[in-house]
Amino acid sequence: MARTDAPYRIGEVAERAGVSTRTLRYYQELGLLDPAGTSSGGNRRYSDDDVARLERILELRNVMGFDLERIHDILHAEDRLAAMGEEVRRGISRKRHQEIIAEAVAINRRLREQVAAKMAVLRDFDEQLAAKHARYEEIAEQIGADAAVTG
Amino acid sequence: MARTDAPYRIGEVAERAGVSTRTLRYYQELGLLDPAGTSSGGNRRYSDDDVARLERILELRNVMGFDLERIHDILHAEDRLAAMGEEVRRGISRKRHQEIIAEAVAINRRLREQVAAKMAVLRDFDEQLAAKHARYEEIAEQIGADAAVTG
DNA sequence: TTGCTCCTCACGTCACGTGAGGTGGC
């Protein structure tokens, strides 16, 4: 296994994720998603990790509606948690560990709360739509009745 | 009851809805939300219907994530349905009625499908978060264990 | 008369879209 195992071109990654190549370049510009490699000629090369990271970004964007700065913060906390595995072997303080995990847990909990809130709003909205649908059926029926009399 | 029963000033309406006055002026510019009246001196005056319409716009924007052109289309169909009541008395064709209602019903159905899809995505996302939370707890426990040995 | 809210430009911003003009890999 090569060190720089980044086989995917920007076009492939973009199409599979349902975004434009411009979006990927913009995310790189913001420091959100740096492609793992660069081919001869300056072409961006993305790894499986990059693809997974992109999916995570798009999930937070599409599902939660966060702006890119907020997404950056969330990913940063998760990156630190992931990097902790390395640091463990080199021995960092237990207090530091606990801080990093506590931060990740707090973010996770807040996200779940926001998801629950969104679900509640959606349920409410669906009830409104159902009520509207019932009213439409009533109107349609009444017009049918009118038609039977006048038409 | 006066004809132009529009008591609310732009600042009140904006604050209650949780948007800026700029947003309301922009929606007027787009023809999305025309205030029912204008006071002496050119101040916008909003009616209860205007406030309800704004709530509807913000729901479609926040909950569904639609752009303002799409929202305009949806409101337009609903407006036509609401205007039908008047037209009934003046006698328009039954076929025309059925067309307008069919359109409203179709939009309603598509909206409910999209709501259902969003709910499914949110449930999926929540499951991911739950799995992540479980992993965090595991890591925290392991560090606690390490600490018990090394610390 | 004094604040507070309103008004209209008009430029700025975020998250990209969309060419222009050119280079590089199968």
Added chain:
DNA sequence: TTGCTCCTCACGTCACGTGAGGTGGC
């Protein structure tokens, strides 16, 4: 060698944010 994909500017767009500078109603 020919397409196709990639590259970097750089201006455009959508949905507003944010002052500038001024007028109007309690």
